[in-house]
Amino acid sequence: MSALLAIDGVSKRFRGLLAVDRVSLAVPEGAIVAVIGPNGAGKTTLFNMIAGVHAPDTGTIRFAGRRIDGLPPDQICRQGIGRTFQIVRPFPALTVEDNVIVGALLHRRKAEEARARAHEVLRWLDLYDKRARRAATLTLPDRKRLEVARALATDPRLLLLDEVMAGLRPTETDRMVAILKELNRESGLTIVLIEHVMRAVMALAARILVLHHGAAIAEGAPEEVVRHPAVIHSYLGAEDVA
Amino acid sequence: MSLDIFLNVAIGGVLTGLVYGLMALGLSVIFGVVRVVNFAHGEMMTIAMYLAVAVFTLWHLDPLLMLVPIAAVLFAFGYLLQAGLINRFIARPEHSQFLLMVAIAIIIVNVLLILFGPDAQNVQVAYAFDSLQLGPLIVDATKLYAGLAAIAVAGALFAFFRFTELGTAIRACADNYTGALVVGLDVKRLYALTFGLGAACVGAAGCMLLLIFDVTPTVGPSYTLLAFVIVITGGLGSMPGALVGGVLIGFTEAMAGLLFTPSAKSMFAFAILVLVLLFRPQGIMRRRPA
């Protein structure tokens, strides 16, 4: 089965620094894949290349068979890839509801339809009761959920989540994991996530890609990857995942 | 048209441009560090020009001699303005800051109008109509002295920023606000100092400019605009850039005045600005994009 997202040998260099070094990844439709690695490993740069913020220097990125490398971010989203940001970026002066409506309006012309869709998504993410609050007044966990809700409202086929668990307490992490699992199960949403919180990675991911100094050092099922010597070496004392 | 006339006008333009450059240097320092768009920049210079007029009228002291005291007064003015008022607006949106500076500009212009009246004023120094012969060139004495003074003050400023601890601290604030805070720099005080320095620059420039042009209360806005054109053309945050930009604009103005109608000379400055904004927004002297 051909992959929904096919990354083939992409590299990105920023002046002297090789941030991503010939990385390849095939993400099947409906899968949840995690990208992990120490800080500075190139994970967000990889995401940014998929999302259109940077164009890769080498290699190609294909989504549903079509090349998307080098396209601008708004076109990528219209193709069906949603993303969240590592440092959340809500629209602060707008209400929670309006934030999500903006996302929902991508594929809907009328504000009423968008509002209906926004309510649906807000219910998924447990934010419905807070829909009339200004986004600037939300706590961090709520902002993270808002970020996910907003991206979801654009009806993506693939969702890129950049460290969406960072800063969450364990109970909140579990909640988010449950929501993502349910989304994946109910709607077949493909998810690729960058994560440091191993608890979430092990609970969600069917496959894991490990990056270190921009290069892929391991890829496979979670149990194999966490025992891989190169991975342990790069982390030097990874969190106990038992 | 003979080469001589061309060269004389060109030199005049370059020298005037050096003074423009000093004025723009003040703005570059302010804008580059504090990141506030100082739309009262020209108005501050007008204050200095009127101070020089007053001093000259009362005590017959040459504006160039009064350079340091007047610059000091403007320094104090700028410091207090930043410390007392503008520091609160740093985090505010641009249109808010803009309105504050516009209000300040309105107040300055009209206070000057009340104090000095609307008529143009100038200083008739002893050498006002002298020219010097440098080889084949004939140069206005006023422009020559003004230009040289501009170089001297600019040089002093460069030295300050390069070689003193305070200057380095200010440059640090410009580069990285949070980083500066983290290492314990009193950023608000440094901002006030910077604004004061920028005001002092503009004060000095005003003294020099008075030798070349008349002053009315309403000349402020066009100089503010000119300063922005120069700063953007030369490159924000680049001090040599301000001088280079100033010389370029001074030269262009002089040439436009010579070759076309004098009243159209500002069109060229704006045309240059538009071109720079579009094709080289980081300015002439900077390598990285702004």
Place this chain on the structure above:
Amino acid sequence: MIARVLEGMPRAAAALLALLFVLMAAAPLFAGDYLLTVLILILYFAYVGQAWNIMMGFAGQLSLGHALYVGLGAYTAAALFVHFGIGPWIGLAVAAPLCALVGAFVGFLAFRFRVAGVYFAILTIAVAEFARVGFDHLDWTRGSAGLFLPVAQYARNDFWHLRGHPVMFYYLLLVATVVACLGCRALLRSRVGYFWLAIREDEEAARALGIDTFRYKMIAVVISAAMTAFAGVIYAFYYNNLFPEQVFHISRSIEIILGPIVGGVGTLFGPILGAFVLTGLAETLTGALAALGIDIPGAKQVFYGICLMAVIIALPEGIWPWLSRRLGMGSDKP
């Protein structure tokens, strides 16, 4: 249709607005000539402030050269009238697309080349200044000597040629302001409006949601410019004389933006409230100084500047957001 546009507005607010409209509609019956002139000024600034507000308050693009569009609209209509006898409404049909085109040009230059924020503001100033100096040398519009329209007779109101008593202009501006506000409200609640707000709040996040930010910024600029053209046409036919030094001057651009900033950028009622407050303030100061016997040129402006400063320091978001919260009408929407 009125109901649909008014939907979602708190009852109190709708009632107050209705009351205001009735008062304004009836005002010429009670107001003397001088007060009428003041009210016309208020409506003019309310309208043009609303037009500017679309670019800034909705799409987040700071234009400090809006006098460009006033001037272009004014000169286009006036020149067509003076040279060819073409009435102002046809003149508007030419001026509005022209301003839209110029706006699109400025927008295209700016957005394609990533000129943003302060740099964009300075670009708009430069373009307006360019026009000012350019028109000074444009013979077809009489250059710096000024373009004069044939003087109007107050006795007859010729709506087609906009010749007549100021009352005609008053009602015209009143209708225009109301239409502008209703139009803006409708826009804000539409897809375009939501995208504008997103761009204003965080352009990069907006792009990540699939919004073609270039396109929507251009739409904001074009609508704003075309709307402002109308103000220019009114300006020309009301004052009957145009000088590039005045029409395109940066002071005009600043006047245009004072109202919305003081009233509340990005809110629907802000520009209107701002126009009332500022014009009222100016007139009050004139009256107060006259009453005190102070006749110093510049004194009024100093107080005006101080008041401006006070407002912007005390109420950073503008008067309307603060006022609406006080009146209990504070929803989080404009």
